[in-house]
Amino acid sequence: MGLIVQKYGGTSVGSTEKIKRVADRVIRTKEAGNAVVVVLSAMAGETNRLISLAQEIQRNPDPRELDALMATGEQVSIALFSMACKARGYEARSFLGFQVPIETDSSHTKARIENIDAKTLKDALNHGVIPVVAGFQGINASGDITTLGRGGSDTTAVALAVALGADICEIYTDVEGVFTTDPNICPKAKKIDRISYEEMLEMASLGAKVLEIRSVEFAMRYAMPLHVRSTFTDAPGTMVVKEDETMESILVSGVTYNKNEARITITKVPDRPGIAAKIFNPISDANIVVDMIIQNTREGELTDMTFTVPKPDYETALEIVRNVAKEIGAEKVLGDTEISKVSIIGVGMRNHAGVASRMFKILADHGINILMISTSEIKVSCVIQEKYTELAVRALHEGFGLEDR
Amino acid sequence: MGLIVQKYGGTSVGSTEKIKRVADRVIRTKEAGNAVVVVLSAMAGETNRLISLAQEIQRNPDPRELDALMATGEQVSIALFSMACKARGYEARSFLGFQVPIETDSSHTKARIENIDAKTLKDALNHGVIPVVAGFQGINASGDITTLGRGGSDTTAVALAVALGADICEIYTDVEGVFTTDPNICPKAKKIDRISYEEMLEMASLGAKVLEIRSVEFAMRYAMPLHVRSTFTDAPGTMVVKEDETMESILVSGVTYNKNEARITITKVPDRPGIAAKIFNPISDANIVVDMIIQNTREGELTDMTFTVPKPDYETALEIVRNVAKEIGAEKVLGDTEISKVSIIGVGMRNHAGVASRMFKILADHGINILMISTSEIKVSCVIQEKYTELAVRALHEGFGLEDR
Numbered sequence: 001m002g003l004i005v006q007k008y009g010g011t012s013v014g015s016t017e018k019i020k021r022v023a024d025r026v027i028r029t030k031e032a033g034n035a036v037v038v039v040l041s042a043m044a045g046e047t048n049r050l051i052s053l054a055q056e057i058q059r060n061p062d063p064r065e066l067d068a069l070m071a072t073g074e075q076v077s078i079a080l081f082s083m084a085c086k087a088r089g090y091e092a093r094s095f096l097g098f099q100v101p102i103e104t105d106s107s108h109t110k111a112r113i114e115n116i117d118a119k120t121l122k123d124a125l126n127h128g129v130i131p132v133v134a135g136f137q138g139i140n141a142s143g144d145i146t147t148l149g150r151g152g153s154d155t156t157a158v159a160l161a162v163a164l165g166a167d168i169c170e171i172y173t174d175v176e177g178v179f180t181t182d183p184n185i186c187p188k189a190k191k192i193d194r195i196s197y198e199e200m201l202e203m204a205s206l207g208a209k210v211l212e213i214r215s216v217e218f219a220m221r222y223a224m225p226l227h228v229r230s231t232f233t234d235a236p237g238t239m240v241v242k243e244d245e246t247m248e249s250i251l252v253s254g255v256t257y258n259k260n261e262a263r264i265t266i267t268k269v270p271d272r273p274g275i276a277a278k279i280f281n282p283i284s285d286a287n288i289v290v291d292m293i294i295q296n297t298r299e300g301e302l303t304d305m306t307f308t309v310p311k312p313d314y315e316t317a318l319e320i321v322r323n324v325a326k327e328i329g330a331e332k333v334l335g336d337t338e339i340s341k342v343s344i345i346g347v348g349m350r351n352h353a354g355v356a357s358r359m360f361k362i363l364a365d366h367g368i369n370i371l372m373i374s375t376s377e378i379k380v381s382c383v384i385q386e387k388y389t390e391l392a393v394r395a396l397h398e399g400f401g402l403e404d405r
Numbered sequence: 406m407g408l409i410v411q412k413y414g415g416t417s418v419g420s421t422e423k424i425k426r427v428a429d430r431v432i433r434t435k436e437a438g439n440a441v442v443v444v445l446s447a448m449a450g451e452t453n454r455l456i457s458l459a460q461e462i463q464r465n466p467d468p469r470e471l472d473a474l475m476a477t478g479e480q481v482s483i484a485l486f487s488m489a490c491k492a493r494g495y496e497a498r499s500f501l502g503f504q505v506p507i508e509t510d511s512s513h514t515k516a517r518i519e520n521i522d523a524k525t526l527k528d529a530l531n532h533g534v535i536p537v538v539a540g541f542q543g544i545n546a547s548g549d550i551t552t553l554g555r556g557g558s559d560t561t562a563v564a565l566a567v568a569l570g571a572d573i574c575e576i577y578t579d580v581e582g583v584f585t586t587d588p589n590i591c592p593k594a595k596k597i598d599r600i601s602y603e604e605m606l607e608m609a610s611l612g613a614k615v616l617e618i619r620s621v622e623f624a625m626r627y628a629m630p631l632h633v634r635s636t637f638t639d640a641p642g643t644m645v646v647k648e649d650e651t652m653e654s655i656l657v658s659g660v661t662y663n664k665n666e667a668r669i670t671i672t673k674v675p676d677r678p679g680i681a682a683k684i685f686n687p688i689s690d691a692n693i694v695v696d697m698i699i700q701n702t703r704e705g706e707l708t709d710m711t712f713t714v715p716k717p718d719y720e721t722a723l724e725i726v727r728n729v730a731k732e733i734g735a736e737k738v739l740g741d742t743e744i745s746k747v748s749i750i751g752v753g754m755r756n757h758a759g760v761a762s763r764m765f766k767i768l769a770d771h772g773i774n775i776l777m778i779s780t781s782e783i784k785v786s787c788v789i790q791e792k793y794t795e796l797a798v799r800a801l802h803e804g805f806g807l808e809d810r
Contacts, residue, residue, distance in 0.1 A: 016461040050481070056421035057485050058492040065491070068499050069484035072477035076455070079474035080462050086470070087463040094473050098503065099548055143504055 002167035003125075004029060007039040007135065007157035011174040012231035013077050014044035022172075022231060023084035026130060030090070035125050037164060038092075038132045039157040040081055042073025063108030067137075067147045070109075071097070074134035074153070082132045092130040095121065097137035097145065102156065104138035104146045111138055111146035113155065116163035133160060151212030158215045162222040169219065170227045171211065177228050177237030178203065178210050180402040181255040185390045188403040192253060193236075196243035199253050199345050200226075202379045206343040207258035216240065243347055251355055252346040252400040257389050259340040261291060262314040263371065264321055265306040268331035271297065278328055279305060282320050288313040292341075292374045292383065302331075306372060308383065311337060339371060340389040343381040344396055356380045362399035368392050407572035408530075409434060412444040412540065412562035416579040417636035418482050419449035427577075427636060428489035431535060435495070440530050442569060443497075443537045444562040445486055447478025468513030472542075472552045475514075476502070479539035479558070487537045497535040500526065502542035502550065507561065509543035509551045516543055516551035518560065521568035538565060556617030563620045567627040574624065575632045576616065582633050582642030583608065583615050585807040586660040590795045593808040597658060598641075601648035604658050604750050605631075607784045611748040612663035621645065648752055656760055657751040657805040662794050664745040666696060667719040668776065669726055670711040673736035676702065683733055684710060687725050693718040697746075697779045697788065707736075711777060713788065716742060744776060745794040748786040749801055761785045767804035773797050 006026060013019050029036050050069050054061040061069075078094035085092035097104075100120060104111035124131045135153025138146045148155050154171060161169035176191050178200065183189040195203075197220035204213045210228055219226050219240065229237025247253075269275060276295075283290060293307040309317045318335050325333050349355045356373075359380050363370060368391065372383035384392055397403060411431060418424050434441050455474050459466040466474075483499040490497035502509075505525060509516035529536045540558025543551045553560055559576060566574035581596050583605065588594040600608075602625035609618045615633055624631050624645065634642025652658075674680060681700075688695060698712040714722045723740050730738050754760045761778075764785050768775060773796065777788035789797055802808060 016458060019462060053421060053481070053485060054488060057424060058488040061488050062491045065484040065487045065499055068487075068501070069481060072480045075477045075480070076458070076474060079470040080458060082470045082473075083459060083463040083466050086467045094470055096473070096550075145501075 003035045003037070003164060005037045005039060005157050005161040005164065005166045005169045006172060007153055007170065008041065008172045008231060009153070009174070010041040010044040010047070012172050013040055013081065016080065019077070019080050020084050023081060023088060025231070027085065027088060027090055030130065036130055037121060037125070037160060037166070038081065038130060039135045039153060039160060040074060040077040040132065041135050041153040043077055046073040046076065064144055067108045068145050070147050071134070071137040071145045074136050078132045078134050085130055085132070090130060091128060092132050093124055095131055095133045097134055098139040098143070100133060102138040102159070104140055104148070106140040106142070106144070106146065108144075108146055110149040111140065113138060113148070113159045116159055118160070118163040121160070121164060148214075151215070154212040154215035155218060158218045158224055158226070161224050162218065166224070168225050168227055170229060171215075172229060172231040173210060174231065175210060176230045176233065176235060178208065178240070178254070180253070181393055181397050182257070186255075186394050186397050188397065190403060192238050194239045194241060194247070195253055196247055196347050197240060198243060198378055199347055200240045202343070202345045202376070203254050203256055206341070206345065206379065206381065207256035208254065211240070248348050248351055250346060251348040251352055252344045252402065253348075254345050255342065255393050255396045255400070255402065256345065257340055257342045257393050259386060259389060260311050261308040261339065261341055261383075262311045262335065262337040263306060263308050263339050263383065264314075264317060265304060265334040266321060266325050266330045266332075267304050267334065268302040269305050270329060271301045271303040275328060276305070279321065279324050282324060283309070283317055286313075286316055286320060288317050292372055292381070294372055294374075308339070308341070308372070338386045339383050340386045341381050341383050342389065342392045342396065343379050344400065345379045347378050349378055349380075358399070359396065362395050363392060366391055366395045368395075408440045408442075408569060410442045410444060410562050410566040410569065410571045410574045411577060412558055412575065413446065413577045413636060414558070414579065415446040415449040415452070417577050418445055418486065421485065424482070424485050425489050428486060428493060430636070432490065432493060432495055435535065441535055442526060442530070442565060442571070443486065443535060444540045444558060444565060445479060445482040445537065446540050446558040448482055451478040451481065469549055472513045473550050475552050476539070476542040476550045479541050483537045483539050490535055490537070495535060496533060497537050498529055500536055500538045502539055503544040503548070505538060507543040507564070509545055509553070511545040511547070511549070511551065513549075513551055515554040516545065518543060518553070518564045521564055523565070523568040526565070526569060556620070559617040559620035560623060563623045563629055563631070566629050567623065571629070573630045573632055575634060576620075577634060577636040578615060579636065580615060581635045581638065581640060583613065583645070583659070585658070586798055586802050587662070591660075591799050591802050593802065595808060597643050599644045599646060599652070600658055601652055601752055602645060603648060603783055604752055605645045607748070607750040607781070608659050608661055611746070611750065611784065611786065612661040613659065616645070653753050653756055655751060656753040656757055657749045657807065658753075659750045660747065660798050660801045660805070660807065661750065662745055662747045662798050664791060664794060665716050666713040666744065666746055666788075667716045667740065667742040668711060668713050668744050668788065669719075669722060670709060670739040671726060671730050671735045671737075672709050672739065673707040674710050675734060676706045676708040680733060681710070684726065684729050687729060688714070688722055691718075691721055691725060693722050697777055697786070699777055699779075713744070713746070713777070743791045744788050745791045746786050746788050747794065747797045747801065748784050749805060750784045752783050754783050754785075763804070764801065767800050768797060771796055771800045773800075
């Protein structure tokens with residue numbers, strides 16, 4: 001009995017058979033008395049197929065043309081899906097980014113939504129039509145097709161839900177919801193029933209793949225409730241909502257890991273003002289995002305500087321840092337790609353001391369050495385040797401009692 | 406040294422390798438000092454793949470959604486093609502139907518172009534950019550994507566050439582031009598160097614597949630010269646132009662055949678006013694296009710009525726005609742699907758008597774019986790038994806001296 005935006009991912013619409021099943025699900029929601037707006041991703045595999053075609057032509061495909069190419073994936077899904085609804089006797093209508101319109105800035109391949117005019121979709125709803133909107137794409141002020149980057153369909157769905165004043169935004173995927181940790185490496189992982197936006201953001205940033213970060217930020221800013229759930233069951237999934245008191249009683253909500261970073265250390269860096277800028281400016285100029293940074297004072301006026309970068313950027317970063325090290329008179333540059341970052345997340349940490357030290361003890365009890373530490377109000381991250389990742393995740397999951405949630 | 410619109414068909418852009426070769430060709434044209442606008446079809450096979458997907462979902466796919474689906478084929482080609490130009494250091498820019506814009510009526514799957522605003526493309530040309538336009542698609546007044554029907558990219562190219570005031574419209578395909586007849590059944594078929602719009606129209610209508618009929622009509626109306634040529638050689642192809650005196654010296658320009666019709670005969674039809682309407686109105690109401698109609702007075706006030714319909718419509722037409730025959734008191738309904746239509750075409754016929762009787766004699770000399778005859782100012786068509794098709798085509802080709810052209 002409300003207005004619901006339902007977003008289905010690529011695996012949910014990965015074949016014509018699956019598209020028909022999703023149409024049945026949407027129609028059930030409508031028949032239950034709701035108004036439904038559907039947002040779809042490209043059929044699973046299509047995005048990669050298109051990228052391969054582009055790369056056969058141009059190693060670094062032109063961004064404007066890549067967007068025009070990639071946008072066809074969602075265009076195919078929404079047209080087929082609308083046909084599936086019509087075949088069942090329901091009025092549906094596909095809407096491309098330019099037809100809604102979903103206005104974005106001009107940053108091709110990673111555009112940001114600037115404005116959505118919901119009038120056309122509202123008109124369709126008022127006529128009993130199911131609007132089926134292409135995720136991931138928009139149009140810029142010059143009339144060029146833009147895309148929002150991988151996972152952008154989640155953002156489309158949340159932004160539409162906000163623009164329409166929907167009651168809820170449902171994100172359908174191939175898992176049952178957000179889990180306390182990755183069930184593939186920790187069979188005791190539990191589905192989380194409710195989680196705050198802040199925790200979800202940290203989990204998404206720290207390695208959980210179920211939701212795209214920007215969509216959570218968007219939902220948080222406008223307090224749009226998200227329901228992450230499975231396309232293939234009717235069981236409720238995970239509600240992502242505003243923090244409430246009950247959440248604070250839980251110390252740790254989830255454990256994440258990320259094997260996609262590498263570590264670089266510069267030893268015996270002269271400790272004088274402006275030295276950090278000397279090191280990190282050229283890295284940022286190369287568009288490399290540095291994650292954790294720690295600095296240990298060593299002896300007198302020398303210091304060691306350690307930081308992490310995404311693994312694909314490791315070689316480039318190493319070369320840059322070697323040049324800088326020479327220039328500033330540091331001793332040497334060390335690198336390590338065999339690391340991973342394990343994190344615990346929970347709003348309960350705000351009011352409970354000792355969570356971090358409990359984490360360190362659990363890791364120590366399992367013989368796991370901590371290489372770097374980084375904390376925020378609601379998370380603690382430790383960099384460890386990569387080979388201990390699974391052991392660490394299971395130990396933390398058990399140590400913080402997540403399997404009993 | 407002019408403004409050229411080049412259209413490349415699906416086989417010409419059927420793979421990323423072929424797209425690169427076509428880009429080389431376009432760039433050569435530009436380097437020779439011309440301004441070039443490119444129009445592309447979908448990559449070969451893509452249109453059929455999309456239709457299959459649609460039919461897996463809905464037996465008769467919704468026309469609006471089918472258009473949104475089909476339009477992705479050309480979107481993929483133009484994006485990839487623009488990348489190929491950019492990879493070679495040339496500025497290119499893809500344009501979808503809505504971006505040009507190419508405005509059409511709202512007849513989904515068979516829309517007609519109503520207006521083209523050439524300003525955006527001219528701006529691109531003035532900036533040295535190669536505009537790469539999606540063939541086959543347009544946009545209607547409601548902002549819905551429309552398509553022009555099979556072969557519609559030819560029409561897009563000619564319409565753009567007219568709107569831009571181009572000097573010529575080149576249609577690139579996988580054959581070397583327009584032939585005096587189908588080289589597959591008549592190895593002595595010759596490429597035609599120059600042909601008039603009228604002859605080309607008749608040839609396209611009567612079975613030659615190289616150009617889409619509407620594109621020829623369009624070119625004729627605006628006197629836009631067409632050059633039909635091969636993507637894979639530099640040899641000149643066939644110029645389709647305004648009729649001139651030299652053309653009239655040639656009696657017959659081409660021989661065509663069409664095996665895609667079936668014949669229906671109603672015997673002993675009472676010969677009274679309004680009887681033809683009684684027979685043909687219900688057929689036309691069923692959207693079936695009748696081609697040839699002949700009527701033989703039989704005895705007294707009875708007549709035989711024979712006509713042809715496309716083979717796919719044969720069963721439906723037969724059922725309609727059986728009902729009508731009962732109603733009007735005709736004797737019986739006969740049908741025959743084993744027929745074909747062979748035609749000779751030439752503007753020279755206008756000024757030369759005896760071309761038709763020469764055709765009848767050639768067929769008779771080869772023992773081929775004529776079942777139906779239909780003539781116009783510049784063509785003669787004979788329906789014969791299907792099994793004689795190849796024999797008839799070769800005999801007419803030789804009999805009218807086409808191999809010596």
